Amino acid sequence: xxxxxxxxxxxxxxxxxxxxxxxxxxxxxxxxxxxxxxxxxxxxxxxxxxxxxxxxxxxxxxxxxxxxxxxxxxxxxxxxxxxxxxxxxxxxxxxxxxxxxxxxxxxxxxxxxxxxxxxxxxxxxxxxxxxxxxxxxxxxxxxxxxxxxxxxxxxxxxxxxxxxxxxxxxxxxxxxxxxxxxxxxxxxxxxxxxxxxxxxxxxxxxxxxxxxxxxxxxxxxxxxxxxxxxxxxxxxxxxxxxxxxxxxxxxxxxxxxxxxxxxxxxxxxxxxxxxxxxxxxxxxxxxxxxxxxxxxxxxxxxxxxxxxxxxxxxxxxxxxxxxxxxxxxxxxxxxxxxxxxxxxxxxxxxxxxxxxxxxxxxxxxxxxxxxxxxxxxxxxxxxxxxxxxxx
Numbered sequence: 001x002x003x004x005x006x007x008x009x010x011x012x013x014x015x016x017x018x019x020x021x022x023x024x025x026x027x028x029x030x031x032x033x034x035x036x037x038x039x040x041x042x043x044x045x046x047x048x049x050x051x052x053x054x055x056x057x058x059x060x061x062x063x064x065x066x067x068x069x070x071x072x073x074x075x076x077x078x079x080x081x082x083x084x085x086x087x088x089x090x091x092x093x094x095x096x097x098x099x100x101x102x103x104x105x106x107x108x109x110x111x112x113x114x115x116x117x118x119x120x121x122x123x124x125x126x127x128x129x130x131x132x133x134x135x136x137x138x139x140x141x142x143x144x145x146x147x148x149x150x151x152x153x154x155x156x157x158x159x160x161x162x163x164x165x166x167x168x169x170x171x172x173x174x175x176x177x178x179x180x181x182x183x184x185x186x187x188x189x190x191x192x193x194x195x196x197x198x199x200x201x202x203x204x205x206x207x208x209x210x211x212x213x214x215x216x217x218x219x220x221x222x223x224x225x226x227x228x229x230x231x232x233x234x235x236x237x238x239x240x241x242x243x244x245x246x247x248x249x250x251x252x253x254x255x256x257x258x259x260x261x262x263x264x265x266x267x268x269x270x271x272x273x274x275x276x277x278x279x280x281x282x283x284x285x286x287x288x289x290x291x292x293x294x295x296x297x298x299x300x301x302x303x304x305x306x307x308x309x310x311x312x313x314x315x316x317x318x319x320x321x322x323x324x325x326x327x328x329x330x331x332x333x334x335x336x337x338x339x340x341x342x343x344x345x346x347x348x349x350x351x352x353x354x355x356x357x358x359x360x361x362x363x364x365x366x367x368x369x370x371x372x373x374x375x376x377x378x379x380x381x382x383x384x385x386x387x388x389x390x391x
Contacts (some may be wrong), residue, residue, distance in 0.1 A: 002176035003057035007365055008239065010194035010325045011278055011301060015362050016107060017390035019355070021384065022057035022178060024304075024328075024371040025050060026064050027132035032375035034129060037144045038380050047172060055385045058178035059367070060170060061280065061303055061329070062186075063087065065134040066163070073111055075100060075371050078109060078120035078138045079155065080187065080197025088236040089229050092160045104251040105129075107136070113158075116151035118142045143199045146390055149214040152198060154305050161228035167236050169345065181240045181280060182233040188244025189264035189333070190222035191215060196246065226264075234271055242303065245282020262384050284370045286311050291321045303336075305330040306369030315354065324362070330369035331358075334342035335367065337376035359391045 001009065006020040022320040029047045032038040037269045042050055065086045068074060073083040075098070081091050097112035103123040110117060119139035128137065141153050171180040187193040194215055195204045231243045244265065246252075252261060269279040280301035283294070287305065294302065302322065308316040318328060335341040336350055338350055358364050367390070372381065 003116065004146060004179055006202060007057065007179045010362050010364060013324065013362055014359060016289065018388060019359050019361060020365045021388045022059055022365055023243055023368045024059040028372040031130060031132035036186055044115050051177065051178045053232065054381060058174050060174045060178045060180040063183050071191065077136060079142055080121045080193050083184065086170040087164055088167045090162050094158050094160050096155060096158055111155055111194045113151055113154045115154045118148050133169050141199050144210060146214065149218050153218050156222045156225055156378060159225050161225060171292065179240055181242050182236045182238035184229050184233045184241060184243045186245050188218035191260045192223065192244065194218060199338045204387040223333040231267055240278045240280050240301065241272055242280040242282065242342060246285060247283055247290055248285030249343040250286060254289050254293060257290055257293055262297050265297040288313050295325055298381050301327045301329055302328045304370045306333055307331060309333060310335060327363040327365065330367045332366065332368045332373065334368050334373050337372060337380045341375055347380060348383065351387055355387045
């Protein structure tokens, strides 16, 4: 089987000839290029060529947001609007006077509208760049006071969502080495978007108590934007579509998840299933109290699912809880690849046990959760590849 065939077979509930092994290498790759720490034998290779050299599947789930067609692609990142050439859609602002000021690694953006002005700021720190980060940190959020809700609502009412053809290139790049996922957005619904992108987290929860009607009104204005993005991804040639992520049962707690995120995932899963497609969502936090809702939501793939020691659930518990309903994509905690976090014997014992237990399992794509970090050891990646190849 090819890596692509293995991935699709296991997601469909079949048994591949061996477990697909698809680590997310882009952070490690960017970091090593920036710091000059690329192993000599990999010098000058592209990310795809490195995946080929390692003998692993090519990861194409979450896009690399450093890939841009022009300077406007990520201009509105602090609003949670992501543009990159590999998406099935492109978002533009109409009727908005946007003024961008860049100073070093900081970007300040002012949005002047007929109903008011909002300002955002984002920055890349040296630590972020050294770690291979592709998305900036928002240091000043769009919503800072009650009047900002009206201005941000106006901005989102002026968004134009158009089809973009870059997904075909992403699929071509993945080839038989992987499955190119049609990425929609990293938040599952408008209220999740407001929580994660438009306000500091603590201010969001205060606002949910003090002025919930403001958040509900903004969410209603944002809903057509989400609907259009989801429709374009559903209409694409992708077998798998990703919507939402970064859940945690203490932040997107079960009551919040059930009220806002669960319906969005459930309804979109229904749309995709009617088209013969699969829904992936990015489940890289604490999941124990959310798993019953995951099962009811009906999505197909839990991307970047991370077990103990980085979360409270063991891999065996996760696999048992999801049973034959949801494919686990991930399973290897990133700290296991770092010698300063885990000794050689413990690393090999952990990997050997996973391969012995799940080497021919259904509904499991082996990966590193959330990603292969900058300090990961290349020899450990090679060890995993060798163990998988022995199956």
